Amino acid sequence: MALQLWETLKESITVYTGLSPATFFTILALGLAIYYVVSGLFGSSDQHHPSSRDFEEKMEPLPPPVQLGEISEEELKVYDGNDPKKPLLMAIKGQIYDVTQSRMFYGPGGPYALFAGKDASRALAKMSFEEKDLTGDISGLGPFELDALQDWEYKFMSKYVKVGTVKKTVPVTDGSAAGEPSRSYRP
Ligand code: HEM
Numbered sequence: 001m002a003l004q005l006w007e008t009l010k011e012s013i014t015v016y017t018g019l020s021p022a023t024f025f026t027i028l029a030l031g032l033a034i035y036y037v038v039s040g041l042f043g044s045s046d047q048h049h050p051s052s053r054d055f056e057e058k059m060e061p062l063p064p065p066v067q068l069g070e071i072s073e074e075e076l077k078v079y080d081g082n083d084p085k086k087p088l089l090m091a092i093k094g095q096i097y098d099v100t101q102s103r104m105f106y107g108p109g110g111p112y113a114l115f116a117g118k119d120a121s122r123a124l125a126k127m128s129f130e131e132k133d134l135t136g137d138i139s140g141l142g143p144f145e146l147d148a149l150q151d152w153e154y155k156f157m158s159k160y161v162k163v164g165t166v167k168k169t170v171p172v173t174d175g176s177a178a179g180e181p182s183r184s185y186r187p
Contacts (some may be wrong), residue, residue: 015119059096063087065098068164073119073136076166080117081107091119094136094168097160118167125149136166 012126066087076096079089081103088100088107099106099116106116114120114129119136126133126146138149 012136029115062100065100065161065163068096070165070167071096072167073169075097076177077117081110082111082177088116089163090115090117091121091155091166092124092150092156093121093138094119094155094166095153095162096164097154097156099160121149124152 005067007076014020022072068089076089076091079086081088087098088103089096091097091104105112108115111184113122114134118134120134122141123129123133123135125138125141125148127148139145141149
């Protein structure tokens with residue numbers, strides 16, 4: 001069966017190309033070899049991976065996070081992503097994190113853009129997007145809300161670089177915020 005197929009193939013090669021099967025396959029092999037050598041020399045990065053190359057060109061490398069020290073809430077607002085040259089910052093419990101790498105979350109038009117340039121502790125604790133909760137004031141929160149906030153803080157500490165702290169203008173009643181080592185619970 002296979003032999004018959006092979007005979008038919010050889011016959012068709014001779015009929016259609018006028019070449020003996022041996023010559024035909026030699027030319028075919030040479031052609032393939034030349035194609036691979038030439039495309040390997042010139043085309044590898046341009047032709048085979050156009051998308052990854054374009055991607056690298058469009059994605060500018062992120063500048064290293066800049067330490068800001070202690071800044072006011074007013075100063076923090078400047079880093080809300082509206083100026084693309086500035087890093088995107090967000091604070092939790094008074095600790096400021098550089099979230100520039102997650103521009104798709106916090107940049108303009110992103111689902112969490114409203115948190116950028118702010119201490120969003122209260123909103124995160126309450127899982128709220130309400131304007132009144134976009135504040136670092138965490139007074140009066142319940143234990144579950146404080147737990148949720150703690151989880152967010154851990155997530156941010158492990159994912160982002162801390163670049164500063166927010167000058168406190170509102171009293172922070174929860175003593176667990178970093179930078180406040182002494183917890184004092186008085187009855
Ligand atoms: C229907 C409700 C929600 C859905 C389906 C949702 C979905 C998501 C998804 C898919 C991500 C990306 C996770 C990742 O890739 O790491 C995310 C991230 C995030 N979500 Fe939500 N979310 C919801 C509600 C909320 C609420 C209520 C808040 C807070 C008020 C919130 C705050 C955040 C934040 C801050 C991030 C980014 C965390 C980071 O920087 O890695 N989300 N959410």
